[in-house]
Amino acid sequence: MGHRLSRIYTRTGDRGTTGLADGSRVDKDSARIQAMGDVDELNCCIAAVLGEEVDDPVRDCLTDVQHALFDVGGELAIPGASSVDERYVTALEVRLDAFNADLAPLKEFILPGGGGAAVAAHLARAVCRRAERRLVALSRLEEVNPQSLRYLNRLSDLLFVLARVLAVGGDGEVYWQPRRDR
Secondary structure, three states, rough: OOOOOOOOOOOOOOOEEEEEEEEOOEEOOOOOHHHHHHHHHHHHHHHHHHHOOOOHHHHHHHHHOOOOOOOHHHHHHOOOOOOOOHHHHHHHHHHHHHOOOOOOOOOOOEEEOHHHHHHHHHHHHHHHHHHHHHHHHHOOOOOOHHHHHHHHHHHHHHHHHHHHHHHHOOOOOOEOOOOOEH
């Protein structure tokens, strides 16, 4: 393991900059730090799903996702680094297909709902989309691993499917009703 912090506060960020893992300093509101923050927030949202009652396949999948998100964050912390590869995306696709196989085809839009775990998965999906947008914005300014972008895109799809799976096992899916039908 790398360097460990012996104390939490360092005072080095008091002027609005933060250090990257390569030793460089950047503004705390830079595109890179914004992307890192959103990936971190997404990981916290995944933890919120895991804080609910979920079956082992979902728990195992999301635990792997948390580790992968740390890899994405690590890439962002070291400009030019690349550790996420095609295998990350393929692994998500395999799990996505497996979870989706037993779900009824969608005929209506689904509202976030369906019980605590499903709601947490919907929130994680929305935050994942934001993290993906931040990575796209960063990619317009600096080099970003395209596999990390693909990973976040596929992860939002997986989180949508998991929200459906968790709703079916929870309070049921909540379908959108157009105003004229209410």
